[in-house]
Amino acid sequence: MEPQLSSDLLRGHTDTIVLGALLDKDRYGFEIYNRILERTRERYELKEATLYSAYKRLEKDGLVMSYWGDETQGARRKYYRITEKGREQYRQNKRDWEFTQKILNHLLEEEAL
Amino acid sequence: MNIREHVDALFADYKDTASMREFKEELAGNLTDRIAALRQKGMDENAATGKALAELGDVSAIAGELGMKKRQEVFSDMYMGTRKYLTPGRAALFILGGAIVCLGLLFAAVTWFATELQVAAVASGMLFVAAGAGFLTFMGLTQETATNNPMPRKRAALYSVSVAVFLTGVFSAPLVYFGTTGASPAELASGGWALAPENLGYTAAVTVLVPFVLPAAALFIYLALTEKDRAKPWVAALREKAARQEHERFANVKEAERFGLFSGALWIAAISLFVLLIITVGFKFSWLALAAALAGQMLMLAAFSKDGE
Known part of the structure; x- marks a missing residue:
């Protein structure tokens, strides 16, 4: 059987994924959503509501800030920008994940034996 | 139905607050772009709109968060307003x-x-x-x-x-x-x-x-x-909170009991004095007994209240 993507596992890292999407430039909701779809080749059935919750949380914790774009036509876009605190949090989360991954791999290898 | 109407329908049950309006605007902007992207892939408008809305998932959780937050900010407006109820x-x-x-x-x-x-x-x-x-x-x-x-x-x-x-x-x-x-x-x-x-x-x-x-x-x-x-329910919750605070006013049950006994004695004495004064000097001065008792009650409450930590 084809390997399946564990959506639950990914959902646990929504905040880090969003922070990661903002590292190189400010993005708005659709861009972030689209970026995740592309990078997962649409295998991850991400609900947008999950992302909105993440934005609210991150903004409240001061990890991102938001501002309205100056589109002259069409719908307005709300952009998110990562803060210094957010970058620090991203690095920390990434280190945590790499560490966890190593341990998980180790655990699973043992199971296989 | 355009996107704005879809979004309004999604949140029809929620109180229209400033943060809710802002959220709806953000949502409408993103949905518009998502639908445009889906249509570029060859979907017709209805299918694209349906898919974009399905991708949203359960927005009620965020709506609750936004609503709740606002509800505390505009407490008096929310709770004390009658406009909503009076048709x-x-x-x-x-x-x-x-x-x-x-x-x-x-x-x-x-x-x-x-x-x-x-x-x-x-x-x-x-x-x-x-x-x-x-x-x-x-x-x-x-x-x-x-x-x-x-x-x-x-x-x-x-x-x-x-x-x-x-x-x-x-x-x-x-x-x-x-x-x-x-x-x-x-x-x-x-x-x-x-x-x-x-x-x-x-x-x-x-x-x-x-x-x-x-x-x-x-x-x-x-x-x-x-x-x-x-x-x-919110009034009941508030009332319960007030009762709890009342309860916590005293250091322990014994203190509360003593306070009650002292208060009772004070008021029995005051009312007796009140009646006595009506008979002896009339209404002109008899009320002083009750005023004195009220002052005594306040002092007693101050004396009995738990020291603030």
């Missing part, structure tokens, strides 16, 4: 009730100025005032407010009847009083009155109170005693 139809009925009462007062005034007869003035106004007051009672009790759920109509109707009958009795008393005091001794004798004429007015007035006021008061008391709490 135009009901508002009109309230005004009608008020108008009926005013009409009664107006009739009474006109009759008074025209005839200078108290009896005629009271008689012409009383039914309108009683009916209007009963109707307003019904409207008030069946009105849902920010703090209370409405009372069932049947029960409210009983309250309104008791109020109307009570008022009718109360108005009938002066009617009978003025009616009988104006009567000549001959008329009184023909009516079979065997009482001293100077007391007749009062006696008749009090007698006429009985068939109206007693049943009405009994019904009212019965209803009041069997009343249930119609406060909304």
Whole structure:
């Protein structure tokens, strides 16, 4: 059987994924959503509501800030920008994940034996 | 339906707050772009809109967060506002009730100025005032407010009847009083009155109170005693919190008990003194006993309250 993507596992890292999407430039909701779809080749059935919750949380914790774009036509876009605190949090989360991954791999290898 | 309408429909049940509006705008912007992207892949408009909305998932959680946050900020506006509950139809009925009462007062005034007869003035106004007051009672009790759920109509109707009958009795008393005091001794004798004429007015007035006021008061008391709490959940929660704070005011149960005993003793003494002062020096100074007791009560509360940590 084809390997399946564990959506639950990914959902646990929504905040880090969003922070990661903002590292190189400010993005708005659709861009972030689209970026995740592309990078997962649409295998991850991400609900947008999950992302909105993440934005609210991150903004409240001061990890991102938001501002309205100056589109002259069409719908307005709300952009998110990562803060210094957010970058620090991203690095920390990434280190945590790499560490966890190593341990998980180790655990699973043992199971296989 | 355009995107904006879809988004409004999604949040139709939520209070429209500033943060909610902002969120809806953000959502509409993102959905528009998502639909455009899907259409570029060859989807028709309906399918694209359906897919984009399905991808949203459960937005009610965020809506709750936004709503809750706002609800605390605009507490008074949210909870104390009546606009939300008073429909135009009901508002009109309230005004009608008020108008009926005013009409009664107006009739009474006109009759008074025209005839200078108290009896005629009271008689012409009383039914309108009683009916209007009963109707307003019904409207008030069946009105849902920010703090209370409405009372069932049947029960409210009983309250309104008791109020109307009570008022009718109360108005009938002066009617009978003025009616009988104006009567000549001959008329009184023909009516079979065997009482001293100077007391007749009062006696008749009090007698006429009985068939109206007693049943009405009994019904009212019965209803009041069997009343249930119609406060909304948030009011109940607030009340519970207040009770808890009251409870935590004292360091322990023993202290609270002592406070209660001291308070009781203080008020028994104050009321005894009050009565004594009425008899000895009259009303002019007797109230001082109660004022002193109130001050004593406050001092006692201050002394007994738990030291702030």
